Amino acid sequence: PLDADVVVLSRHALLQERAAAQGTALAVRIEEARGDLAAAADRQQAAALRRDRAGEPRAVRAWARTARLHARAGQKERALAAVDRALELADNDALRADLSFWRLHLRHGLLDALGAPALGTHWPGDAFVTETHTTMRGLQGNPHVGTWLLTIGSRAVTAGHDETALDLYLLALRDPVLLDRARDDPDLWGGLLVAFPVALRLGRLDEA
Numbered sequence: 001p002l003d004a005d006v007v008v009l010s011r012h013a014l015l016q017e018r019a020a021a022q023g024t025a026l027a028v029r030i031e032e033a034r035g036d037l038a039a040a041a042d043r044q045q046a047a048a049l050r051r052d053r054a055g056e057p058r059a060v061r062a063w064a065r066t067a068r069l070h071a072r073a074g075q076k077e078r079a080l081a082a083v084d085r086a087l088e089l090a091d092n093d094a095l096r097a098d099l100s101f102w103r104l105h106l107r108h109g110l111l112d113a114l115g116a117p118a119l120g121t122h123w124p125g126d127a128f129v130t131e132t133h134t135t136m137r138g139l140q141g142n143p144h145v146g147t148w149l150l151t152i153g154s155r156a157v158t159a160g161h162d163e164t165a166l167d168l169y170l171l172a173l174r175d176p177v178l179l180d181r182a183r184d185d186p187d188l189w190g191g192l193l194v195a196f197p198v199a200l201r202l203g204r205l206d207e208a
Contacts, residue, residue, distance in 0.1 A: 032069070041069035045082065052085070060089040064099060068115035071106055079106055097144035101151075104128075104135050110155075117151070123159035136171075146178030150191045162198050169195035170207065 001008055024047045031040035048062035067082035083103045090096045105117040108128045112118035132152055139145050149172040156165035172178055173192060182188035199208035 028069075037069060037073035038075065041066060041073050041075065041078070044069050045078075048082070048085075052089070057091075060086050060091070060095065063089065064102075067102075067106075071111055072113070072115045076106065093142045094144045097139055097142050097148060100135050100139055101148045104131055107131065120155070121158045123156070123161055129164055132168075143175075143177040146172050146175035146181075147188070149175070150178075150188070154191070154194065157194060157198060162202055166195060166198045166202060166204065166207065169198065 001012055004012070024043065028040050028044045028047070031037075031043060044062065045066045048059060048066045051059035051062050063082050063086035067079045067086060070076075070079035070082055080103065083099055083106065087096065087099050087103070090099055102111075102117060105111055108124040108131070110118055110120075110122070110124065136145060136149075149168050153165045153168035153172065156162070156168065169192070173195065178188065178192075182192055196208055199205070
């Protein structure tokens with residue numbers, strides 16, 4: 001509308017912006033539904049790059065979704081690059097913790113078919129433990145690490161790695177934010193109590 005007044009022009013610009021944004025998201029979902037995850041990841045990455053260059057606050061979420069789609073498409077290196085960019089843009093502790101531990105699970109092949117950290121008994125080895133501690137050091141003081149310690153501790157228990165599990169549980173039990181949340185959350189409380197039989201099995205009675 002070239003002859004329109006400033007109000008109409010601004011509304012038209014807003015409509016174009018929303019149509020473009022929703023169109024991209026819909027196209028990604030269509031590619032994903034068709035099973036063409038590589039095409040969906042490429043389209044999502046283009047959208048993330050546009051938002052990033054424009055300085056949009058939603059760029060971090062766009063990069064995180066890009067990383068997950070690349071991971072689902074079997075494109076590990078591209079997924080790592082995308083999640084690293086998301087981490088550079090992350091502006092809150094919860095998001096930084098989630099992205100960091102998602103990256104850890106990606107590195108060690110512990111994502112499910114939907115690109116989320118998977119439950120299970122598979123244990124990826126000592127390097128996983130080393131990188132877990134490296135990740136934790138990078139998040140020192142972050143109040144959202146505790147639940148991830150419980151998640152990885154549970155994996156260690158089910159995989160038969162009690163020593164590793166107990167070390168992680170003891171770290172979780174020193175997390176004041178997690179303990180405060182556990183007072184009102186029976187799932188967290190129950191998760192922390194798993195440390196007790198593990199310590200008994202190991203004969204570490206003081207810690208039990």
